Amino acid sequence: MKMMDAIVKPSAAPGLELRQVPVPEPGPGEVLIHIHKTAICGTDVHIYDWNDWSAAHVKPPMVIGHEYVGEIAALGPGVTGLRVGMRVSGEGHITCGHCRNCHNGNIQWCKDTVGVGVDRDGAFAEYVCIPSKNVIIIDPSLDEDVVAFFDAFGNATHTALMFNLVGEDVLITGAGPIGIIAAGICKYAGARRVVVTDVNEYRLDLARKMGADAAVNVAQENLHEIMHKQGLVEGFDVGLEMSGSESGLKQMISVMRNGGKISLLGLGSKPVSLDMNGIICKGLTLQGIYGRKMDNWHQMSYMVQGGLDLTPVITHRFHYTEFEKGFAAMHSGRSGKVILDWTTK
Numbered sequence: 276m277k278m279m280d281a282i283v284k285p286s287a288a289p290g291l292e293l294r295q296v297p298v299p300e301p302g303p304g305e306v307l308i309h310i311h312k313t314a315i316c317g318t319d320v321h322i323y324d325w326n327d328w329s330a331a332h333v334k335p336p337m338v339i340g341h342e343y344v345g346e347i348a349a350l351g352p353g354v355t356g357l358r359v360g361m362r363v364s365g366e367g368h369i370t371c372g373h374c375r376n377c378h379n380g381n382i383q384w385c386k387d388t389v390g391v392g393v394d395r396d397g398a399f400a401e402y403v404c405i406p407s408k409n410v411i412i413i414d415p416s417l418d419e420d421v422v423a424f425f426d427a428f429g430n431a432t433h434t435a436l437m438f439n440l441v442g443e444d445v446l447i448t449g450a451g452p453i454g455i456i457a458a459g460i461c462k463y464a465g466a467r468r469v470v471v472t473d474v475n476e477y478r479l480d481l482a483r484k485m486g487a488d489a490a491v492n493v494a495q496e497n498l499h500e501i502m503h504k505q506g507l508v509e510g511f512d513v514g515l516e517m518s519g520s521e522s523g524l525k526q527m528i529s530v531m532r533n534g535g536k537i538s539l540l541g542l543g544s545k546p547v548s549l550d551m552n553g554i555i556c557k558g559l560t561l562q563g564i565y566g567r568k569m570d571n572w573h574q575m576s577y578m579v580q581g582g583l584d585l586t587p588v589i590t591h592r593f594h595y596t597e598f599e600k601g602f603a604a605m606h607s608g609r610s611g612k613v614i615l616d617w618t619t620k
């Protein structure tokens with residue numbers, strides 16, 4: 276049996292392990308991808324830490340990881356339209372293909388979705404195997420370090436582009452990597468002012484580098500003063516909630532203009548209590564966002580080719596054998612995207 280290196284969740288406890296595991300065999304309709312670069316997601320950190328969410332979802336031993344770029348190494352029986360050697364990434368949600376949302380093109384709402392690197396073996400390995408319908412062809416001109424985190428970029432794209440941004444004032448609560456990327460997308464897509472809030476100075480600084488007009492430490496600064504300085508009159512038109520925190524969402528609702536629209540991406544660790552009257556009397560729209568629409572993958576490539584520079588969000592690069600350093604950087608809070616290189620042994 277051919278073996279490969281992989282970063283594995285070995286057991287139901289904190290930590291990860293670099294191990295030799297068998298190279299997966301592509302079955303009918305499946306594609307084997309040779310991994311070049313991967314990126315560490317907040318989800319991977321949760322799996323590393325073995326928090327309540329991962330204990331309820333992940334079944335060790337399992338290869339983790341779902342943000343990656345590589346090239347096709349082999350095609351299973353019956354795969355058409357793809358060739359060995361093509362540069363590719365993959366949509367991490369494997370959907371049933373038969374439910375109402377799969378049929379209307381909203382695969383992100385499939386009732387039976389299976390997550391690569393969460394529910395089945397993932398991409399922190401020399402090879403990953405996925406269904407051919409999940410393969411995304413990537414133009415070889417694109418920087419692989421950036422494509423490595425297209426999965427996360429896709430979440431940011433889906434959230435940011437849910438509502439019109441041209442000439443709008445946007446508030447992003449939460450300057451994690453997805454919030455930082457979203458700031459860049461909003462400016463690229465024509466927003467007038469983009470204001471990002473957090474309490475982490477390192478990440479607020481990354482948001483400024485990505486083009487945010489203001490990055491506000493809400494523990495120290497008054498958001499209303501910043502809004503006044505930025506020329507906002509009635510409040511924000513569009514809100515992107517990326518923090519998952521009660522305080523972030525409450526503050527967002529309080530500073531939206533009447534008729535404003537909010538995309539909710541940040542998953543909370545506990546339930547929040549909300550003033551319903553604030554939402555009703557302002558006529559706010561709240562839209563939950565999960566995963567990516569398949570079309571977001573095309574939008575991402577085209578935005579990067581059109582000049583959207585995401586390299587400021589990359590703060591660390593390590594060889595995959597140094598994955599512990601990558602997770603330490605993520606735990607420190609002083610990181611954006613962390614890239615792992617699988618191109619050499």
Ligand SMILES: [Zn+2]
Binds near residue numbers: 317318427
């Ligand atoms: Zn992710």
Ligand SMILES: [Zn+2]
Binds near residue numbers: 370371384
């Ligand atoms: Zn489905």
